[in-house]
Amino acid sequence: MTERVVLAYSGGLDTSVAIPYLAEKMNAEVIAVAVDLGQGGEDMDTIQKRAIECGAVESVVVDAKEEFAADFCVPALRANALYMDRYPLVSSLSRPLIVKHLVSTAKQVNGTVVSHGCTGKGNDQVRFEAGLAALAPDLKVVAPARDFAWTRDKAIDYAEAKNLPIETTKKNPFSIDQNLWGRAVETGFLEDIWNGPTEEVYSYTADPAQPRAADEVVITFAGGVPVKLDGRALTPYQIIAEMNARAGAQGVGRIDMVEDRLVGIKSREVYEAPGAVALIAAHMELENVTVERDLARFKRGVDQRWSELVYDGLWFSPLKDALDALIGDAQKYVSGDIRMTLHAGRAVVTGRRSEESLYDFSLATYDTGDTFDQSLAKGFVQLFSLPAKIAAARDAKHT
Numbered sequence: 001m002t003e004r005v006v007l008a009y010s011g012g013l014d015t016s017v018a019i020p021y022l023a024e025k026m027n028a029e030v031i032a033v034a035v036d037l038g039q040g041g042e043d044m045d046t047i048q049k050r051a052i053e054c055g056a057v058e059s060v061v062v063d064a065k066e067e068f069a070a071d072f073c074v075p076a077l078r079a080n081a082l083y084m085d086r087y088p089l090v091s092s093l094s095r096p097l098i099v100k101h102l103v104s105t106a107k108q109v110n111g112t113v114v115s116h117g118c119t120g121k122g123n124d125q126v127r128f129e130a131g132l133a134a135l136a137p138d139l140k141v142v143a144p145a146r147d148f149a150w151t152r153d154k155a156i157d158y159a160e161a162k163n164l165p166i167e168t169t170k171k172n173p174f175s176i177d178q179n180l181w182g183r184a185v186e187t188g189f190l191e192d193i194w195n196g197p198t199e200e201v202y203s204y205t206a207d208p209a210q211p212r213a214a215d216e217v218v219i220t221f222a223g224g225v226p227v228k229l230d231g232r233a234l235t236p237y238q239i240i241a242e243m244n245a246r247a248g249a250q251g252v253g254r255i256d257m258v259e260d261r262l263v264g265i266k267s268r269e270v271y272e273a274p275g276a277v278a279l280i281a282a283h284m285e286l287e288n289v290t291v292e293r294d295l296a297r298f299k300r301g302v303d304q305r306w307s308e309l310v311y312d313g314l315w316f317s318p319l320k321d322a323l324d325a326l327i328g329d330a331q332k333y334v335s336g337d338i339r340m341t342l343h344a345g346r347a348v349v350t351g352r353r354s355e356e357s358l359y360d361f362s363l364a365t366y367d368t369g370d371t372f373d374q375s376l377a378k379g380f381v382q383l384f385s386l387p388a389k390i391a392a393a394r395d396a397k398h399t
């Protein structure tokens with residue numbers, strides 16, 4: 001039987017070479033699927049044509065920009081999702097959506113196998129295959145880079161031997177993955193973790209050290225979802241794209257870190273996520289104003305667990321669904337405006353206002369008009385500290 005392989009196609013060298021290679025090796029028909037997640041770069045029509053020129057029997061392009069923004073980036077924002085307190089899950093968010101579209105294409109074209117270009121050393125293979133296991137357990141998976149030990153040099157030789165219409169001479173030292181939520185850069189000289197990133201590593205952000213005028217933005221949220229910038233109603237995609245441009249122009253959102261991969265390796269990653277970093281800072285602050293203390297404290301742990309699950313490829317999993325329910329409930333009153341200054345690599349909140357604010361001026365003020373009854377504090381403090389006081393007395397007996 002001829003296998004029908006549905007390939008996650010980026011248009012780059014590795015997945016382009018995979019088309020004739022899989023066709024030959026598996027005696028298969030290859031259907032290429034390129035998903036637009038707002039990564040910019042090459043035109044999607046060019047990518048679509050290239051797959052056919054490389055031998056795909058069909059080439060599908062999916063415009064998933066709004067879907068990615070609304071159903072993946074916004075949930076990450078509501079979870080203030082930062083893996084290891086820093087990484088806004090750029091690649092981690094995109095794989096489950098690519099999987100969704102691979103699966104729906106496979107249904108339409110009677111696909112029997114799904115293929116992706118990941119190596120065996122990274123997180124992305126896990127995200128693809130854990131997602132497939134949940135959504136379409138009957139589809140087989142093949143990852144040529146991992147399963148047939150493909151290397152870049154092999155891919156270049158093969159592309160030249162087959163005369164494939166792809167650039168093989170351009171030497172990009174980095175492995176780059178980018179989408180609307182940010183950009184990840186690894187390998188090359190960055191693998192020496194003492195080497196600092198040079199300016200050419202970056203493309204979403206300007207050098208934060210260059211002098212320039214500050215930008216001020218007012219972000220409006222409704223139920224934890226960003227809905228306006230400076231009073232203009234926009235879609236989540238438009239908001240994230242504009243924040244990328246404005247915060248990026250101020251050098252906001254550069255992250256250089258060593259991170260713990262799921263496969264056990266520590267790896268050096270350089271990210272730039274100007275929109276994500278600014279929006280998360282704004283959202284966190286609006287939560288500070290509108291979410292009750294204990295719920296807010298509990299949610300910080302939930303946010304962290306949510307980020308780890310998504311990083312680990314478990315987007316489609318029961319715990320992730322349950323945490324989404326809690327996070328969703330906590331967003332009920334996260335509505336209002338945050339004013340921020342974007343400047344010199346930082347996104348700093350300077351103002352907040354909300355109909356749902358729990359900030360009570362008359363309780364907080366040190367000026368006249370104070371309604372806080374300080375006489376209640378004395379007994380409260382004594383009872384609050386009672387357990388520690390008793391334990392300290394017991395400790396004293398043992399010293």
Ligand code: ARG
Pocket residue numbers: 089090091092123124175176177184185186269
């Ligand atoms: N380390 C990040 C993650 O696991 C980014 C991976 C980016 N992938 C790439 N091919 N450069 O989410």
